[in-house]
Amino acid sequence: MNTISATLQNEHSIEGCIKDASGNLKPFPILAIDNIPLNIWVHQNTHITDLAESLVPAQGWLYDYDSNLALSNAWQLLKPEAYENETISTVVPILVCPDDLDLVCNVIMVEQVVSADEVVWTRFGRAFTHIHDVVTSVVWETSPYAPCLSFPLNEFEKAYNDLKELDKKWNENFI
16 A cells, blocks of 8 residues: 655745844844744744743854854855755754853754755754854754744745845944
8 A cells, every 4th residue: 555645834934124022122133934033933833942932043143252253154054055956954053042142052953955946944953062163963853743844945035135134234233
């Protein structure tokens, strides 16, 4: 007997925006999924940590206090790299603790799979270990209800570019 098994993915909207996403900070640049700030969306749709709603975007917030530099690899990892006839998988930090702004506590990760026309966040998890500001292992959420998000590549690229521009302006105090 032949059987077919499938996981249904719904396409979601994604945008870079300025939102008061934590209730206790001034509004800041963040990605929004279906018009919900990313940290709130993760809190509502995953079971990774009870603190997700208080986290801030890794992009623009991760900081290396030893060198006084922002950790740009969070931006580089999130940037969708599409290649014709290739599917690329990357592990990306998306949310971090605003108290530490590093990879030590409460770092929410996604496995981001990019194809020629879409970006899929296939798994959500929590960073477990890191070496030299690169996460080396992740505890993935294993619930059968764990979300899998799909975005059109062009929409994801626009959200990424908008977020990067908003972050730059926000850091220059234009917003």
